[in-house]
Amino acid sequence: xxxxxxxxxxxxxxxxxxxxxxxxxxxxxxxxxxxxxxxxxxxxxxxxxxxxxxxxxxxxxxxxxxxxxxxxxxxxxxxxxxxxxxxxxxxxxxxxxxxxxxxxxxxxxxxxxxxxxxxxxxxxxxxxxxxxxxxxxxxxxxxxxxxxxxxxxxxxxxxxxxxxxxxxxxxxxxxxxxxxxxxxxxxxxxxxxxxxxxxxxxxxxxxxxxxxxxxxxxxxxxxxxxxxxxxxxxxxxxxxxxxxxxxxxxxxxxxxxxxxxxxxxxxxxxxxxxxxxxxxxxxxxxxxxxxxxxxxxxxxxxxxxxxxxxxxxxxxxxxxxxxxxxxxxxxxxxxxxxxxxxxxxxxxxxxx
Amino acid sequence: xxxxxxxxxxxxxxxxxxxxxxxxxxxxxxxxxxxxxxxxxxxxxxxxxxxxxxxxxxxxxxxxxxxxxxxxxxxxxxxxxxxxxxxxxxxxxxxxxxxxxxxxxxxxxxxxxxxxxxxxxxxxxxxxxxxxxxxxxxxxxxxxxxxxxxxxxxxxxxxxxxxxxxxxxxxxxxxxxxxxxxxxxxxxxxxxxxxxxxxxxxxxxxxxxxxxxxxxxxxxxxxxxxxxxxxxxxxxxxxxxxxxxxxxxxxxxxxxxxxxxxxxxxxxxxxxxxxxxxxxxxxxxxxxxxxxxxxxxxxxxxxxxx
Numbered sequence: 033x034x035x036x037x038x039x040x041x042x043x044x045x046x047x048x049x050x051x052x053x054x055x056x057x058x059x060x061x062x063x064x065x066x067x068x069x070x071x072x073x074x075x076x077x078x079x080x081x082x083x084x085x086x087x088x089x090x091x092x093x094x095x096x097x098x099x100x101x102x103x104x105x106x107x108x109x110x111x112x113x114x115x116x117x118x119x120x121x122x123x124x125x126x127x128x129x130x131x132x133x134x135x136x137x138x139x140x141x142x143x144x145x146x147x148x149x150x151x152x153x154x155x156x157x158x159x160x161x162x163x164x165x166x167x168x169x170x171x172x173x174x175x176x177x178x179x180x181x182x183x184x185x186x187x188x189x190x191x192x193x194x195x196x197x198x199x200x201x202x203x204x205x206x207x208x209x210x211x212x213x214x215x216x217x218x219x220x221x222x223x224x225x226x227x228x229x230x231x232x233x234x235x236x237x238x239x240x241x242x243x244x245x246x247x248x249x250x251x252x253x254x255x256x257x258x259x260x261x262x263x264x265x266x267x268x269x270x271x272x273x274x275x276x277x278x279x280x281x282x283x284x285x286x287x288x289x290x291x292x293x294x295x296x297x298x299x300x301x302x303x304x305x306x307x308x309x310x311x312x313x314x315x316x317x318x319x320x321x322x323x324x325x326x327x328x329x330x331x332x333x334x335x336x337x338x339x340x341x342x343x344x345x346x347x348x349x350x351x352x353x354x355x356x357x358x359x360x361x362x363x364x365x366x367x368x369x370x371x372x373x374x375x376x377x378x379x380x381x382x383x384x
Numbered sequence: 385x386x387x388x389x390x391x392x393x394x395x396x397x398x399x400x401x402x403x404x405x406x407x408x409x410x411x412x413x414x415x416x417x418x419x420x421x422x423x424x425x426x427x428x429x430x431x432x433x434x435x436x437x438x439x440x441x442x443x444x445x446x447x448x449x450x451x452x453x454x455x456x457x458x459x460x461x462x463x464x465x466x467x468x469x470x471x472x473x474x475x476x477x478x479x480x481x482x483x484x485x486x487x488x489x490x491x492x493x494x495x496x497x498x499x500x501x502x503x504x505x506x507x508x509x510x511x512x513x514x515x516x517x518x519x520x521x522x523x524x525x526x527x528x529x530x531x532x533x534x535x536x537x538x539x540x541x542x543x544x545x546x547x548x549x550x551x552x553x554x555x556x557x558x559x560x561x562x563x564x565x566x567x568x569x570x571x572x573x574x575x576x577x578x579x580x581x582x583x584x585x586x587x588x589x590x591x592x593x594x595x596x597x598x599x600x601x602x603x604x605x606x607x608x609x610x611x612x613x614x615x616x617x618x619x620x621x622x623x624x625x626x627x628x629x630x631x632x633x634x635x636x637x638x639x640x641x642x643x644x645x646x647x648x649x650x651x652x653x654x655x656x657x658x659x660x661x662x663x664x665x666x667x668x669x670x671x672x673x674x675x676x677x678x679x680x681x682x683x684x685x686x687x688x689x690x
Contacts, residue, residue: 088555088557089556090556090557090560091556141555141558142558142559143558143559160559161559162559162560162561163559163560164560164561164562164563165560168562168563169563171562172563172564172565188581188582188585190577190578190580190581190582192577192581215585217585217589217591217592217593218592218593222586222589225585225586228578228581228582230574230578230581232574232577241574243574243578245575247582296579296583297583298582298583298586298587298590299587299590300586300590301586301589301590301592301593301594302593316579316582316583316586318575318578318579318582320571320575324563
């Protein structure tokens, strides 16, 4: 069976008086409570991210990155064994309230991602055309930003480019929408919106770009020095200044002069932190935290990794034939080269 | 004799033609000749070395090209080390001279001793010698060909193995792309889209939460609005789902006596229970219900407008 580490497992039964609730009942109640958002009463989707078959190390890293994306309602340390089959995961998912599966596979060394709702489908199979790990993206950035607090809340989702599309994609939009808890604008706290998942549909190539960003709010019209002063809670270095006012008035680096986009400024409804107060303008800055994927929808099945195929994309069989031809050609070429070499050798010998 | 052995040592490794030399020099006559002076001995060696290439064509018909190449390389290596060898030879010959002068005085019985000593000196010299870093190591020349062939085989074997490993690594890395250091236009566009989504959400939130905040419950006008809103919301909440069920339930109860001739009122007792197609898409139904409730979410906006 798949093991799930449950850190905050509380022993059930809080009954104060004579009657004590049986532990099993309490557990069930708690599980039922955990499935529902306390404020809005909406059902919280939970997910498992796991793999079928053996994966190379980079894909295993990708799996861990995907788990981090799905936090907090996912099993970060889910251990799967070779003998676990899909049924085991389905059996566990019921009592744990897991609603979504993300399954990484690597058939014929071309990575695939399956998204499915439990316990009875549908299953969307994507080919991962390109991917980059969170570590790769952090390496590519000058100042990578990924504080652990941002994973305490689930990401917002933005679906772009899916408007006016046909049947499989309409369902896919629904699927993505309910993979994460629904944001209710009337009750949501802005401080919990710290990262965002973007799924952008590319109509030309029919690819879906999967991006994961962290959201950073910066107050508009506050210089960098003041911002740092507020953030760091430290006495600034004033050795080189003649007057305190210099600290404020002295111009900083060029990046400060960079004009904030009007489109990217918002007026906040409530206080987010010390700097970003309510009724103040703040600029929204996004920084990528990875992973990055380019997905291509290959197949939709009505069941959970089984059942009739709803959206088939004809797999080009001619491609296989062409590949075979290429291999044959290569072989021929090699033989030619070998012949040439042997000729050369004989010539050398004759010369000597 | 020690000198002969010492001189033979490099020769035996350098080429097969030189390997025959030690046997010739073991004769006492040769030793006596060489015993006269050390310097001429070393000089006479040099021309011999230069003669080596002249010897080569005779034997060349046998070994393969590869092997010859190897030999040539080895010879070059030794020629570069020439100075060290000669110094060693010089010191060895001096020692030998001293020993030979002593031996002649004592006579035949000590011959064995002398041989023993010579052997000791030669052996210690060989052992003290620094070996060049050869992949082949110090081997007799007869085995050289064999070892060279083996090494060549190994190299050939290793090649496909290494290629296979490379292919495997490439296959494992398929699709893995390390991002560029700078943001290209596509990434910028994606960030823009995401930023728009965030801005929309935040605006919607401020709209939803500020409208309530702005109202002051102590003012009669606002209080009225607030009360209305709450009542309205409450009623709508009631009307959404449970009232329907209640109505159904009550109607079921009221019609219980009149209707139940053919069907029991409790659903599981009916014959048609769970046979309808309603159950199949139960999750989708729920999802669509929720979607209708929350038409104001910014997620919808972003997806619909684009």
